[in-house]
Amino acid sequence: MHESINEQQCIWKSGLVLSKDETKAEVIEYYGKREIKIRVSGRHKRDLMTIVTHELDKIHDSYQRLKYNKLIPCNCVTCKDSQEPHFYKLENLRNRLAKQKYDVECDLSLD
Structure with missing residues (x-):
């Protein structure tokens, strides 16, 4: 989803901000806690959340024994x-x- 990175500069070691259709999603990995948290704000929250979770599902599905x-x-x-x-x-x-x-x-x- 690199094309959706907010202003192509809102990215850091453990997270990023995505921007699409007047909506933003902050995705942060908490490595020590083994968590990924997603916060969404804007006009089309559900749409962007669906896209982000779909992409995470594709990553998770590539690992056969991963449980989450x-x-x-x-x-x-x-x-x-x-x-x-x-x-x-x-x-x-x-x-x-x-x-x-x-x-x-x-x-x-x-x-």
Whole structure:
């Protein structure tokens, strides 16, 4: 995705900022924690997030035994502005949607 690097200069050792269609995504690797965090802002957040996660999936799929979880932060009042929100596994949220279970309780705030 090198062509989408913001102003072709927003890149550093452990991350970068991508820019596409009035939307920006910050992608940072936390090597010691074995995490990659993505933050998206702008008009077309979902579109850019889909592109970034698709590219990460292609990288992950090239390693046969690699196991990983996609985590989605909670958006309750307590977690929304927290530096350490509760996270849900994406596969669990998708399973709930398929079963038409639209309410999920936060483990931190119990909301």
